[in-house]
Amino acid sequence: MSTQPRVDPFRDFNFRLEIDNLPVAAFSEVSGLSSDGDTVDYRTGVDIPLTARKLPGLRKFGPVTLKRGMVNDSSLWDWYRNIATGSADRRNGSVILMDEARNDVLRWNLEAAWPNKIEGPTLNATGTEVAFESVELIVEDITLEVA
Template identity: 45%
Template sequence: MAQTGQLVDPYRNFNFLVQIDGITQAGFSECSGLSSTTEVVEYREGGDNTTVHKLPGKTAYGDITLKWGITDNLDLWNWRQQIIDGQVVRKHGTLVLFDFDASTERARWNFIRAWPTKCELPSFSAKGNEVAIETLTLAHEGLTRA
């Protein structure tokens, strides 16, 4: 008779770390957009008029969006400024997911040849008291799970 397996809860999405080559950012409040999509190429074969074959085409990777509270650290701002100045500096990065204890690594995704395509500053209001959140969008050329 087969034994019942141990129930494993899914990991939570709040204990994470984003590392980018040579950039030390205190912490990100959000990281989104890590995705890959493979194009479907439809192919009709002669003599087979009832079926369309579906073949894999090129794979594209979604842009990564990072959000963090503004501090004195200018590393990401300076990287974006290099792109504006015509110096395309590509960097590799990693998203690490931790367990509840915030020290046990549970999953890791690596992205390659990233560069910042967009920087968005927060809206400012004298009536508000929220943290000022800066947003950076990264284009990249690959995503793997390590």
């Protein structure tokens, strides 16, 4: 019998978002907290095996997609408008995962984020669903902090 305490994984529904200069950012979905990279093939003329070495190349992050129910708040659209009109309005932010007691446990820090795409809701006169908006953020870096 194991004497180690049981460690359950965290649930995905208990999170919040903080972004510089945005009011309360209550989002129902966040996706795209990812990192990927290119590989660079390298081979010298004196390598004995006839294969290329694989070296790490440039890292790529995101895009991070945020979704929320439409409310009487235009802050995302205003931020998008700043970018669309040429302002360099990059902001830092964090996606914070909380445990059942609402204590912070993990934090994904987003650096130099800016909205590249924004979508209003799909409207249907016969539907009863919540009207959702979404925004796609381009980020230069994502780091993970364990609280």
